[in-house]
Amino acid sequence: MADTNLTGPSGGDSLTQAPEMNAQFDRGDIAWIYAAAVFVWVMIPAIGFLYAGLARRHHSLSLVWQGLISVAVVSFQWFFWGFSLTFSHSAGLFIGDLANFGSMGVLARPSVGSALIPDILFYLFQLVFACATAMIMIGGAMERGRLIPSAIFIFMLKLPFSTIWTTIAYDPVACWTWNSSGWLFKLGSLDFAGGGPVHMCSGAGALAYALVLGKRTGPSEDKTRMPRHKPGNVFLVTLGTVLLWFGWFGKSCIRFVLLFIHLRGAGFNGGSALNASLRAIYAGVNTNLAAACGAMTFCGLDVLRHKKRWSMVGLCCGAVAGLVGITPASGYIPIYFAVPVGVITGCTTHFAMDLKDVLRIDDGLDVFALHGIGGMTGNILTGLFAADYITALDGYSSIPGGWINGHYIQLGYQLAGCAAILSYSFTVTALLLFVMNKVPGLHLRVSEEEEAGGLDFHEIGEAIMEYGMTEVLEAGARMLHEEKEREGRSSPESAEKVEPAAS
Template identity: 50%
Template sequence: MSLNLTGTPTGTGTGGDTLNTDLNTQFDMANMVWAATSAALVWIMVPGIGLLYSGLSRKKHALSLLWASIMTAGVVSFQWFWWGYSLVFSHNTRGNGFIGTLEFFGFKDVLGAPSAVSSLPDILFAFFQGMFAMVTGILMVGGACERARLFPMMVFLFLWITIVYCPIACWTWNGEGWLAVLGSLDYAGGGPVHISSGHGALIYALILGKRNDPVAKSGTPKYKPHSVTSVVLGTVFLWFGWFGFNGGSAGNATIRAWVSCVSTNLAAACAALTWMFIDYFRFGRKWTTVGLCSGAIAGLVGITPAAGFVPVWAAVIIGIVTGAGCNFAVDLKSLLHIDDGLDVYALHGVGGAIGSVLTGIFAADYINDSAGSYAAPIDGGWINHHYKQVGYQLAAICATVAWTCVVTAILLLILDRIPFLRLRLRPEEEELGTDGAQIGEFTYEDDEMYIPEPVRSKASAQVPHPGEAIDDKIGAGSNSDEGTSSDQPENPEKVTV
């Protein structure tokens, strides 16, 4: 039986009845393949950030940051389905472009009608943009490094994406958003992704307070990364995935998408070298691997708002300036006395702001128009003699920073006053490590790591090492005919992992 596809796409709602209408005729298949591939590339960035964060942390907290990346993929995917996509990309907004409606609540009618990017159907655009929300979420929770309770983190993440990220993304990327109408330019997320996550992480770290450091009683705690290998692997995932992050943001498979991919790679390379050379002269004349990786990420952040607007040569300048700026911004945590152990603010908050300003300088109308018939004309930046574009960029930065900092602080302070949503680990839990205290599993098997267990009998049970008799382990703590019974053993019961 063949389908009788004689209907005409409606362009609204679901786009038409799939039983009698071929909704695919509205779209170019190559555009859809590239957007879907890009979405998959962006997804791999989420565990990539987990690997990066895990490598930068101490060993006893390493698994919790890998856990956070997979948790973020779960929580934000559900939030995006539930109402996130609708709040950002509904076809109508409320409050003069402040927030979307619940038109697409629960992905209602999200199928084959043209989306906010007319070259893609709603269902594909929702899939692609959901990955951006996930990346923003995992970046932001990095501010809680090594001291946050995990259930409150999940609750906070769901609310933060709803109340902080969704409005900012709507302002910036929805055609009716007030920053879009004002004229600010943000190609792939300098404001909604990086500035918001960087400042959100900064406030999260501020309200949680400094990590307990038994050695340094004052100042910001500093620890060496426990696994530089994980840092490198996480950076590889990020650099690779960023080709989808920026390349896919064109919304089509045009020359503009390929320009943005080349600019992305070049900015990352120049920033990596810049950071490494600065560290060489600042810190002991060593060619540090962590510095090389940090610089690459700074360059990727800086080029994000600019990639589809600026000439390729401008990516060199953006990479160098962002790499240098973020390198020195790392010192701000000591000046601010805020323990941002993973430098989320320096890399993403500062890097995103630098990239946004440089977008206002180097944006070129001819690069934007390389998208051909898909292009929405722009006036460009300073190189097009459109000097007030930098003012629009600064307005977007200030609005994003103000909304993120104020709303994040209010949200965290409210949650921390709800008894079962206390944000921070207790001192003894922090000393044990988030992995042992909150997860009960570890990145590495270590005989010296213990999980406290409740006492269930008068006998103290301990899991034997290979080759040891179980009776020897249990007999040492059990009652004998010559001993006296006790409701509690002399030592707390523990299980070796």
């Protein structure tokens, strides 16, 4: 517990109290959470690789670029006021204040996430979540969104008082869900690792982005359906998925629910388990199992519904769907419920991919299907399968549970969170983009010529590969064949064989 002699907004005076400031926290917990933050950081470029592989080759580098620019832009926003607006100690029901503006006082005070870790570590851990959310949302601009406006949209829309997507959309939703002062937290909605703030928020935002930008100009084989193109690089799809699966262990093993407070007359502990515990490992096991079941289900549905052969892309999309579905549930549910979470999320996301044809919105990367619908599915299933004895494994937390504990109202809390987050994110994102598109010089979409030529050439001037892997291999084989032919013509044996034939 925190040392009561350490006072002030920074949690003590480092010149005179540094040993006490460090001693109040367990070094193992600090190392555990720091490692988790690094794992989640890897997921951000991994999303870019996944998107790049799913897009056509002449648009692929732009999506990797947007992954890294998301890290840069959101890191500054988080330092500037994002952390304060989300996790300040004096936050309100809907958003925080500017008590930590410019990261002032963010140091050794026990965090609102848990008294077991300091503000500065919680700051870093939550930063990478914000970066990943922005990157997922940008997928809605696939193959036709200008890069600089997309970066400005993530960060700053207008001056002198900046309105920011991360500020206006992500920060309030994260505050509602994870800050002990937030209204969803007080209501009792459960979200272990970001089904709402990360996945539903970004999925609804991506759908709004795709709606405002309009349909891609490329030809479509079926006029009743949105454009569909063969993925440009299945290797990048696979690499992105592997890195996401790896990073998700850091995300789901560590990201425990925040401070528990009095709810409906039941006493809750004052700290969460942002620590190294049995619950952390349990969440990791759930994460892996749900991803595996989601991958098998999604891939099987590809074969059954579309009469395809076994697809690597389908396997990867299914794994991502399973990971998204287990995100809000991983630290709450028994292991055997990870199987239906993966299977059900694999089914709902696969069928949700047809929504873009129904809605007439060209969400080419299916961000809304995988993240919006996947996150919603996981949140609802959390209300059904959450168990009080799983939450108690961290040694600090307690909940009344979900349906399996007879706490039936939990499903209502989960549905309230889903409705609020999806509608809020979609509406705010669409309005911000609509206004931004009217600002001179900040139009969102490239021209038809630039779209046909590729964002990599027109917006960046570089390519993720000057030649595709197939072209490189074919060129190498051709060179080897030509070299062997030259050696054959110049060898003495070939000359002896040619002379009799000539005579």
